[in-house]
Amino acid sequence: xxxxxxxxxxxxxxxxxxxxxxxxxxxxxxxxxxxxxxxxxxxxxxxxxxxxxxxxxxxxxxxxxxxxxxxxxxxxxxxxxxxxxxxxxxxxxxxxxxxxxxxxxxxxxxxxxxxxxxxxxxxxxxxxxxxxxxxxxxxxxxxxxxxxxxxxxxxxxxxxxxxxxxxxxxxxxxxxxxxxxxxxxxxxxxxxxxxxxxxxxxxxxxxxxxxxxxxxxxxxxxxxxxxxxxxxxxxxxxxxxxxxxxxxxxxxxxxxxxxxxxxxxxxxxxxxxxxxxxxxxxxxxxxxxxxxxxxxxxxxxxxxxxxxxxxxxxxxxxxxxxxxxxxxxxxxxxxxxxxxxxxxxxxxxxxxxxxxxxxxxxxxxxxxxxxxxxxxxxxxxxxxxxxxxxxxxxxxxxxxxxxxxxxxxxxxxxxxxxxx
Numbered sequence: 001x002x003x004x005x006x007x008x009x010x011x012x013x014x015x016x017x018x019x020x021x022x023x024x025x026x027x028x029x030x031x032x033x034x035x036x037x038x039x040x041x042x043x044x045x046x047x048x049x050x051x052x053x054x055x056x057x058x059x060x061x062x063x064x065x066x067x068x069x070x071x072x073x074x075x076x077x078x079x080x081x082x083x084x085x086x087x088x089x090x091x092x093x094x095x096x097x098x099x100x101x102x103x104x105x106x107x108x109x110x111x112x113x114x115x116x117x118x119x120x121x122x123x124x125x126x127x128x129x130x131x132x133x134x135x136x137x138x139x140x141x142x143x144x145x146x147x148x149x150x151x152x153x154x155x156x157x158x159x160x161x162x163x164x165x166x167x168x169x170x171x172x173x174x175x176x177x178x179x180x181x182x183x184x185x186x187x188x189x190x191x192x193x194x195x196x197x198x199x200x201x202x203x204x205x206x207x208x209x210x211x212x213x214x215x216x217x218x219x220x221x222x223x224x225x226x227x228x229x230x231x232x233x234x235x236x237x238x239x240x241x242x243x244x245x246x247x248x249x250x251x252x253x254x255x256x257x258x259x260x261x262x263x264x265x266x267x268x269x270x271x272x273x274x275x276x277x278x279x280x281x282x283x284x285x286x287x288x289x290x291x292x293x294x295x296x297x298x299x300x301x302x303x304x305x306x307x308x309x310x311x312x313x314x315x316x317x318x319x320x321x322x323x324x325x326x327x328x329x330x331x332x333x334x335x336x337x338x339x340x341x342x343x344x345x346x347x348x349x350x351x352x353x354x355x356x357x358x359x360x361x362x363x364x365x366x367x368x369x370x371x372x373x374x375x376x377x378x379x380x381x382x383x384x385x386x387x388x389x390x391x392x393x394x395x396x397x398x399x400x401x402x403x404x405x406x407x408x409x410x411x412x413x414x415x416x417x418x419x420x
Contacts, residue, residue: 071249
């Protein structure tokens with residue numbers, strides 16, 4: 001069976017949670033391979049509506065093992081709270097496992113994240129303030145604490161005390177209150193005790209699943225335009241949401257990944273700062289945002305909205321070699337007589353289909369073509385061939401400009417509202 005990586009092909013918030021939830025019903029293993037609780041995946045199924053932040057979207061399949069891979073950064077207290085909420089809704093979380101090589105997201109990371117955003121002023125990045133960036137900074141700077149370290153309480157408390165000696169200097173220098181080492185350690189250790197034997201070495205589990213030819217899903221967070229190396233730096237996340245990052249962050253040999261699904265919305269959205277070429281403003285933006293309920297799952301912030309940007313999606317395809325695309329929220333465009341579609345940019349008087357660097361991207365002008373809308377509801381349609389002719393032409397235009405075939409089309413928020 002194929003190992004499938006599910007990757008955001010825009011700025012994040014593309015609907016990856018829905019696609020993962022759908023495919024996870026026939027999966028054996030689902031692994032979150034990067035990121036932390038700084039972004040949410042909204043899932044709508046027979047159990048209700050859920051906004052997941054750390055727990056893999058495969059948790060609704062009681063037969064699937066769900067893992068937080070070593071590429072993630074994990075706020076243990078936040079994770080325990082999320083598990084408790086799921087359990088209260090009748091969802092079993094017994095099959096969740098946390099890699100002992102994942103890095104802990106500590107309270108000082110949250111404090112430093114919010115301090116950094118505040119001090120950047122008008123140059124802020126638009127982070128969620130959840131501490132993910134500083135957690136990855138400590139990981140790369142070799143100041144990070146891995147999850148397995150909570151099992152040695154004495155040594156863990158020493159690590160916390162030592163790290164806070166420098167972190168508190170920074171906090172106090174900018175007028176913030178210092179953190180108490182004992183209280184910080186107590187909180188993390190209490191959460192670790194709640195997780196108990198869910199903390200494991202995940203590599204043997206992955207190896208066994210591969211040997212059995214199990215169905216494995218790799219779930220990413222955010223999207224290609226927020227990738228640390230290939231996105232709109234510095235307005236990016238601190239990890240790699242590309243399929244290449246899935247291999248490292250989950251512990252899967254690269255050649256084992258044979259299916260890569262790029263998830264795109266039928267239009268574009270973004271949360272956070274940075275260039276966003278097809279962004280709408282004013283009444284047009286408000287109308288699209290309200291119709292599509294475009295508010296961040298983590299912060300509730302209104303998302304920036306715009307028309308489909310084929311340059312961005314093609315950029316993602318070039319980096320991931322998508323075997324197929326999943327187009328979500330096509331039904332949002334039901335009410336438009338005409339739909340603008342960006343197939344290229346104009347940069348300094350020249351047309352380009354390549355993704356420029358961030359400073360240049362701030363100067364581009366999207367080159368729009370106008371496509372006819374279908375102006376009729378499609379939420380009740382059960383087969384792609386039954387879509388209105390103009391809706392099918394719109395999907396074909398996405399395939400042509402991005403360069404990958406469309407395998408799934410979302411026509412509503414529910415799991416079942418997906419045309420295969």
